[in-house]
Amino acid sequence: MSILVLGGAGYIGSHMVDRLVQNDQDVVVVDNLVTGHRAAINAAAKFYQGDVRDKDFMNHVFDEEPIEAVVHFAAFSVVPESMAKPLKYFDNNTGGMITLLEVMQAHDVKRIVFSSTAATYGTPKQIPIKETDPQEPINPYGASKLMMEHIMHWADVAYGIKFVALRYFNVAGAKPDGSIGEDHGPETHLVPIILQVAQGKRDELKIFGDDYNTPDGTNVRDYVHVVDLADAHILALKYLAAGNESNAFNLGSSTGFSNKQMLTAAREVTGEPIPATLAARRPGDPDSLVAASDKAREILGWQPHYDNVNDIIKTAWTWTQKHPNGYDDRH
Ligand code: NAD
Numbered sequence: 001m002s003i004l005v006l007g008g009a010g011y012i013g014s015h016m017v018d019r020l021v022q023n024d025q026d027v028v029v030v031d032n033l034v035t036g037h038r039a040a041i042n043a044a045a046k047f048y049q050g051d052v053r054d055k056d057f058m059n060h061v062f063d064e065e066p067i068e069a070v071v072h073f074a075a076f077s078v079v080p081e082s083m084a085k086p087l088k089y090f091d092n093n094t095g096g097m098i099t100l101l102e103v104m105q106a107h108d109v110k111r112i113v114f115s116s117t118a119a120t121y122g123t124p125k126q127i128p129i130k131e132t133d134p135q136e137p138i139n140p141y142g143a144s145k146l147m148m149e150h151i152m153h154w155a156d157v158a159y160g161i162k163f164v165a166l167r168y169f170n171v172a173g174a175k176p177d178g179s180i181g182e183d184h185g186p187e188t189h190l191v192p193i194i195l196q197v198a199q200g201k202r203d204e205l206k207i208f209g210d211d212y213n214t215p216d217g218t219n220v221r222d223y224v225h226v227v228d229l230a231d232a233h234i235l236a237l238k239y240l241a242a243g244n245e246s247n248a249f250n251l252g253s254s255t256g257f258s259n260k261q262m263l264t265a266a267r268e269v270t271g272e273p274i275p276a277t278l279a280a281r282r283p284g285d286p287d288s289l290v291a292a293s294d295k296a297r298e299i300l301g302w303q304p305h306y307d308n309v310n311d312i313i314k315t316a317w318t319w320t321q322k323h324p325n326g327y328d329d330r331h
């Protein structure tokens with residue numbers, strides 16, 4: 001039997017495929033390469049290029065492959081873009097989930113692990129954020145993902161499709177050997193942008209706002225290493241295979257770092273000066289997002305190996321140095 005990884009050519013999905021292959025698991029990848037890279041997919045996985053929203057294509061994949069469970073990363077995930085183009089997000093993310101669950105139901109596949117996000121919580125009333133806290137997104141990206149959680153809930157009630165929603169906080173880092181890593185085009189995430197400045201590919205980091213309600217005025221985020229994150233998905237697959245009920249878990253480190261602290265850490269790791277200037281706030285950014293992640297540790301048995309941001313940034317820096325132009329496949 002195979003695990004189907006949707007979005008397996010993307011940043012997080014490619015690390016997931018790699019970890020599954022290392023665990024001797026048969027893997028099928030579906031990706032339309034809208035933001036992903038063919039070269040990021042471990043060669044041991046079987047690849048189908050196509051769109052999750054294309055029902056005929058998805059039925060074909062499920063007809064061909066012995067799929068036991070699905071891990072669903074395929075989505076758009078850029079907060080400011082979602083503010084400008086909300087319908088693009090509801091179409092791809094939320095719409096894609098409806099097609100996927102219809103195809104899973106038709107093929108009697110009853111387990112799904114889903115990439116949810118801290119953005120579903122909106123502006124939290126308390127830090128650290130617990131899974132039971134209110135989910136009130138303040139941007140369309142977070143809203144599109146919350147709707148996907150709700151759709152999975154009702155598909156569970158009606159059809160018994162069990163899900164685990166993993167609400168990631170800020171994912172960073174790369175496989176430590178630097179063979180796969182983060183390559184979004186255009187890049188919007190803080191860590192790779194800081195490292196592009198360190199590389200000399202950008203002149204400076206623009207820090208988006210320093211008048212937030214945080215100790216140094218810049219946003220506070222909770223960074224989790226991409227390989228630790230992938231391992232949590234493997235535990236979630238085991239949790240569902242053991243017959244457990246649907247559930248949701250935060251995945252973070254429980255420690256917050258401000259944007260200024262991340263800059264300092266990156267200067268330490270790279271030894272580069274990394275010039276930075278202050279810029280206007282970016283729409284849709286909550287002050288602080290820090291996870292309470294003891295639930296994943298207690299119920300899934302998750303034990304992240306990376307517990308400081310310098311080590312996380314170091315793995316991203318290794319990837320950046322080995323692949324100065326990313327996957328180098330822009331067309
Ligand atoms: P990514 O853009 O690198 O990967 C997404 C992959 O999905 C890409 O390979 C893309 O080509 C594919 N894809 C998108 N729409 C598709 C469609 N309709 N059909 C087929 N393939 C499609 O993003 P990522 O950073 O790896 O994020 C993966 C998931 O994790 C996303 O769902 C995102 O919302 C979630 N997430 C990411 C972060 C983060 O910090 N990167 C935080 C929280 C949640």
Ligand code: UDP
Nearest residue numbers: 079188189190193206207208219259282285
């Ligand atoms: N950020 C920044 N400059 C940049 C990119 C990001 O100041 O060039 C800030 C952003 O406003 C947020 C934090 O870095 O406070 C993390 O942003 P990212 O896009 O990496 O992740 P998000 O928290 O939006 O998922």
